[in-house]
Amino acid sequence: MTKNGLRPGVDTALFLSELSRARIDLINARKNLQVLKIKLSALMVTDSSFVITDTTKFNRSPDGEKSNKDTSLSEHPLIRLAQSRVDWSKAKESLIKKNLLPKLNIWATTFARGSGIYPDGTIKSSDGWGFSKYNYGVGFQVAFPILKFSDEKFQKAEQNFISKSNEAMLNQTSLELSKQQDISNVTLQNALEVAKETPVQLQSADYAYKAILIRYNTGLVNFSDLIQAQFNLVKAETDLKKSYWEAWKALLFKTAVTGDLNIFLNEVK
Template identity: 40%
Template sequence: MNTFKLLLFACALSATAYGQRPGRVYLDSLLQTTARNYPLIKAKRLQSQSLQQAVQLQKNGVIPMLTASYQADYATYNNITGMIYPQYIIPISGPPSKTNVSSAVPGSAAALSLLWDPFTFGQRQTAIDLAQSRAEGGKAEENLTVFRQQLAVINAWLDYSLDLSLIRVFQQNIDREAYHLKQAQSLASSGLRPGTDSSTFHAELIRARIQMLAFEQRRDSTLSVLKELAGGQLPPGLPADSSIFGHLPIGMARQSAAEHPEISLQNTLVKTDELTLSASKKSLLPKLSFWGTTYARGSGVAADGSVNSSDGWQFQRYNYGIGLQLSVPILEAFRQKPLFKQQRLAVDADREILNQTELRLQTQVEISNSALEKAIAAAKLSPEELHAARYAYDAMLSRYQAGLTNYDDAMQSLLLLYRAEASVKMSYWAAWKALLGKAAYEGSLDVFLNPYGK
């Protein structure tokens, strides 16, 4: 019984491995590596986390402010009766003095002060909502950055797969040219073909090998770009994936435009501007604050005016108090009126940008659907071209061996076969590229990933 269960488990693992081809498994790992390591994505993630901390900061506004302080001074104590606006001037406590005394005395004080705003008439909650909206915007920007970067990685991955496939095609062409060179040399030795044919085939073979070096350099460059886009490090076990050249993609049903990361980001911008306007209007509401204090003071000047400097370092009087304060900004509405209009216009502008974004994406989805349909249709025709080119090449090869045709016709059929083989690869690659474009404008990588690797 246990053996039977193990057999079923092994079959399940085998089915899973078959359903996920190495290329798809590696691409998933590559996308995860990109999201984890790419510096710009890491920067956006850190910015998003910092905005989350701003939300907690606003929530902490309900915590009272409790401040402990101590001060010591050495100053004169000349005072006078009358009102004074205290900005830039440190007032003197105590009764007015009859004369000016130039001698200074020490003084000290310690205090514990409490300020609490438990009721803010909705201002605190609006500030929390605004911070939360900004955090959502940071997360939406992070998601959009990840989405765009992963699109760029998949695009480079397709280019790399094409380069590998074209190198294999070109290598087959080199092998055919090497075969033709040996054949031409044999036919020239037997007098069936002129000796110039072997020299010309040899020149073509050398030219093809030089072109192969250019193909390999392009492959290496594409791989370097892929490595950069993934954050400077590729997962181990890079496969030579050719799955995209074995089957054509199947387009998925259109996703909702609201799911696009760009739409999500624009929605958060509209919401943030609306909450900014709401917070500005809430600033017109009254403010209610509760306060409490206890403090002690010491002075080198006694109540009768006598001076004892050592008493300034000791606390002599103690006080406490509690209270509340209600403040109403009466004229603030008139002063802030242009600001409200400015913020309302900003909200309307962001809504129009949202409408423009939705319109652009909708248009691009329609274009990408048409491009995908035509790319798939072209890819389905390319094997027919290859079949015809191979038939023509085989026929021309037989005629050349029999001495019934010349070198130019043989090279033309060889070139036609090479182009047809490359055309099949490029047409399949173009179909997958078109599907990637569809995924980009619909805002979902699953549009591409679900058909890929099956």
């Protein structure tokens, strides 16, 4: 066994060392999980703990054919917000122009009184409670805001600049979202391709590990070679899971860019 590089004492020490390192990695992973749970509870403003009960939906790659397509951004919340500001600015601009129009005021008044004293000197106090004399008036007035013409000119110019600023902000928002959508499409496409390729890597690593294990059991290779093959297998398994998560993250990024949550929810169903 010594000739073949197999030293039982050394192999056992190497095994225990690798086992200890694996336990340390597990402890650190659990710590990171707890930290992320605390951060999530802070973002959701709650003290309740989170229990992950089912992750079956994410043990696969999302379907790229129905997800990796350009989506209209017209209903995106940021676009609608910018468009509402433009509409509000245009409406205020129109209102300022209407302030220069002449104003027509119409008014009306009525008058009535009662009296218990008659011209011949007769007094009937109870008749004073009723109306005996009536009068009314109707009129209209046209007002021209002559003194407001100078102020109106500056207000129109100011509001016009505000409207142009809002339109520029709308165009900038549309451009940024369009570029982000292009980035999300590239990211999702790349993630899907990686997720499609990683099973091949896992299959090859699994085959190599089984072959090395047989050779180790027959004394043809040392423990270091076996550990390296096992490490490659574990890394391939980890890369497979990671590729799935990266694909889902890319899909969620595309959902955020387009503002359509159904893109993500339809994949989860």
